[in-house]
Amino acid sequence: MIASFRQVWQIARLTFLEAVRQRFFNFLILLALALIASAGYFRQLDFRDQSQELRFIADFGLGGIVFFGSILSVVATAQLFFSEIENRTALTMLAKPVRRWSFIAGKLLGVALLMLVFVGVLTTLLGFLLWHREQQLIAIYHDAFIKGNWLNEYPDAQRVRFVGLAVDALLQWLKFDVLAAITMLVASFSNTNLYTVVVSFFIFLICQLQYIAYDSWQKISFPALRGLVWLLSKFFPNFQLFAVGEFLVFPAKVAVPHSAILAAVGYGALYVVVFATLAVSSFRSREI
Amino acid sequence: MTIDRNSWWWRQGRAAVTIIATLLVTGIILGPLQSRAWTITRRNQPELNFQNLGDSLGQGTLLGVLGGFRNILADFAFLREYTYWEQRDQPNTEAMLNLATTLDPNIVMFWTDGAGIIAYDIPAWYKYDVPRPTTEAEAKAFAQKQTEINHIQAQYGLEFLDRGLQFLPNNYNLLQEKARIYQNRLSDVPGALEQAARQYLLAAEATKEVYFPMRQGIRLLWGLGDKQHQFEAYDYLKKRYPTIPENIPDAQKSVLWDTLNDMESALKIPEANRAHFPQPANYSKDPDFSPLAGFSPDGS
16 A cells, blocks of 8 residues: 555655646746736726725735646646657556545646646745735825724725635645546546637636536526536535635635635545545556 | 446446535535625625626726725725716716716715716716707796606616615715705706705714704705704704814804804794804804704795
8 A cells, every 4th residue: 555655655746746837837926926926017097096905916916826837727737648658658657556535636736736836936926925925005195004094094995814814825725636636527528628728718717607507506497407507506615715716815894714715625625535536446447 | 228327428427416416415414504694794895796797798897896805896886986987878878987986885986976977977968969949938848857857866876876875884875865855956846955964963963073964954954944954953953053063164053053053043932042152262153144044934
């Protein structure tokens, strides 16, 4: 058993190293970094007053993380899986005493590490930008701030909660892991990289919009349609559960209880396990 | 007919059934966990539905909605709305206003500007859609239709602001905008001016640092003409007057002092029951200005 875990770790390490050497990863992370860093310039397009400026920067940065992270987790998972198949290295690897579950688990762990680095780097940059601007705003509104009058004079102004930013990063990372596991499941039975990427993106869209089915099935009166919508709401995970970044970073108006965060973490973690198990099951019957 | 368990169909079918069944069972088992987190998350999410997303789905907005960037896309939607506004394209202007406020309901300006466009600008476009009236009968029909449109759009504007107040409860800008619409667009509708006065006073209660809604609310309430409303206006001013600062010019404490005295005279309040607030330190009176002019019971 320990040997199997060692194999998983070795595959994960190699997968991670292969991924960070890929031009796609480097290009995407640079693009995301540039976008987040430019949040201050995009601010000039914004209609809100200065008191909500930090909220804009946070939304912009979190949007960048979610957008590029979703692309990366789908494309990287598909690429890393099919590179092993197309280069025939999977054949060599699986000819040795490496179990198929170790292969899938190793690949997923490698992608999870990659996403951890991605989310970590971008969140650190975003955190720095927010901290930097917050300090500038505090200097501008120094008197009100010192008097503790900040929130009275600028009722919409809110200070950044950096712990909340870190918690949001964890939630996004978990969501990317679920998405990577979904992509791995699709890859385990599909024949091409392109098919895997396209289908996975469609599933991603459905998961993002799953809440519409979840919210509306009770309102539908036609039994057949009601049943179909109910099935849809149970069949796909609800990715909007992880969209609480704004409330975590600025909890002054709406605080997200710990129980909701824990429920989302448990929900995500269980889905990773389920999709990974299905991917292993499907990969077992695949002819390489 | 025998089923070959090694056939491609059998294996693929079994795999598909396994995946579907596992995901369904997982979804059902995780249902309570999802409900727990979703109930809280849903409460805080702006209402996102395809009706509001409308035609903009094809413009990259969907990806933004799905993956963040809600705030900047709301800004772009609002800018886009101005393009439609310039073209006097009512459906798209309203769609973009809905989209912008759906994506980011926290920006006050979206609601106040949007309500203004709905209640004031859109009705004014009617004259571009119909031929210029040439006869008196046509002019009368035109005026009637214009009034009808004004009322309908004013109502839409008020509903738009009510939606905004769900996200920004007690916001004085939104309440003040509601009051203005009642006052400027529905003044010929029975009860609208009283509604305007009430909304101004609600706005005045929402902020103690802006004084215009308070003065306007009091004047409108007084202007309704009947004793009951005038006593109400007087009582309100009497209660608020001691909280008005003297050192802020916008507060116009001198004017309010005069208003209070004029009200007491007009209502014939007995000397013993009058407020007798001391004259403001920097009191100045404009001899040509009467605070209740045009609003007194006899219309003088």
